[in-house]
Amino acid sequence: MLDKLDFLLALAQERHFGRAAESCGVTQPTLSAGIKQLEDILGVRLVERGSRFHGFTPEGDRALEWARRIVGDARAMRQDIEALKRGVVGHLRIAVIPTALPMIAQLTTPFRARHPDVRFTILSRTSLEIGTELDNLEIDAGVTYLDNEPVGRVSAVPIWREGYRLITAADGMLGDRKTVTWRDVGRVPLCLLTPDMQNRRIVEGLLREAGAAPAPTLESNSTVVLFTHVRTGAWASVMPQSFADIMGLPSNIRAIPIVDPEVVHTVGLVAPHREPMTPATKALVSEAKALAARLAQIKAPKDAV
Missing domain, CATH: 3.40.190.10 (Periplasmic binding protein-like II)
Known part of the structure; x- marks a missing residue:
């Protein structure tokens, strides 16, 4: 049964029969047969079939919830027993x-x-x-x-509070300020993370609340890309204080606290x-x-x- 539940989880992850089979180390017919056997055991259709994967039935979605629980518990049991020995x-x-x-x-x-x-x-x-x-x-x-x-x-453990800074050249726009407002930041050409990142959604929301229209001149899903551009002194960005502290800023770059409002997230x-x-x-x-x-x-x- 566990191997068939693994097949179901792989299909949920890959959304493709061939890739799911490859991730499980079996052939596609073996995976399809395993899922069909699981359907026979449960007496319901779990997968919407066609020439390709079309999704799960309502019963399949419910079976997925149980599969995650059962497979997760089985893995936890094996690791727990192994820990007793090693x-x-x-x-x-x-x-x-x-x-x-x-x-x-x-x-x-x-x-x-x-x-x-x-x-x-x-x-x-x-x-x-x-x-x-x-x-x-x-x-x-x-x-x-x-x-x-x-x-x-989930089980969650708060670790730190993330505050935000305008990272900009000391001789650049707003570079001589002790603090800046979000409205000020909205006037600076920024490089930001891509819109699929929650940090970008946080920054955009704060800029809009301040009456500014976010218009980044560069986007990336990599903070390293943003940081290397900012370090040149020709670009500015909004980054967490912790990020700037750990990565280190050259002497010509400043991390200026953003206030009005001063926002933190956990x-x-x-x-x-x-x-x-x-x-x-x-x-x-x-x-x-x-x-x-x-x-x-x-x-x-x-x-x-």
């Missing part, structure tokens, strides 16, 4: 929104010091992709916004809402809480000044 081991797949990527080493490095037999795959994803991939068991955890758009049914770890968690995911949640406590201690003295 400690926390395995492979953690973590998807991260682009603006949080520079911070991720502060989570993974102390984790690996405690659990050296765990390896990582870090993926850059949009917040929407993180939610989908968590549902489809493609990733074990994500780092994303927690308080702006719905994150779904970024944190999300993991499947499942008890018990896999040992590796449980350890990752503990590490996220420890990181949040460390960052709060660093911030507290600054707030007191």
Whole structure:
């Protein structure tokens, strides 16, 4: 039964019979036969068939919910039992929104010091992709916004608060200001993330509320591309303060706080809402809480000044 549920999950992920079969390491006829056997067991049609994949029936959508739960629990059981023999081991797949990527080493490095037999795959994803991939068991955890758009049914750990800065040349437009307003920022030619990114939607929303019309001169789904352009001194952007701090700014570039309003959003770890968690995911949640406590201690003295 588990192999047939894996076939169903692969089809939900790939939306294509051939690619789903390839991801499972079987032939397309084997995958199709497995799904047909699952339909026979359940006594309902799960997939809308034709010359190509056309989607799931209502019964198929419900079966997918159960498949995610059953397959997730089976994987968690295997990892839990393995941990009894060897400690926390395995492979953690973590998807991260682009603006949080520079911070991720502060989570993974102390984790690996405690659990050296765990390896990582870090993926850059949009917040929407993180939610989908968590549902489809493609990733074990994500780092994303927690308080702006719905994150779904997950276990969430707030880690830090993301504030925004205008990153611009010291001798450029607004470069001599101590603070700028969102209305001011709307007058600057910006390079921004692409519209599928939640950070872009946040920035655009704030600019529109201030009466400005966002008109970026450059877009990219990579913060590295934006940052390298800003570092030339010929471009400006809106970036989280944490991103600018970690990546480092040359002396000719300033990070100017944006006020009126001064907006912050919470970024944190999300993991499947499942008890018990896999040992590796449980350890990752503990590490996220420890990181949040460390960052709060660093911030507290600054707030007191």
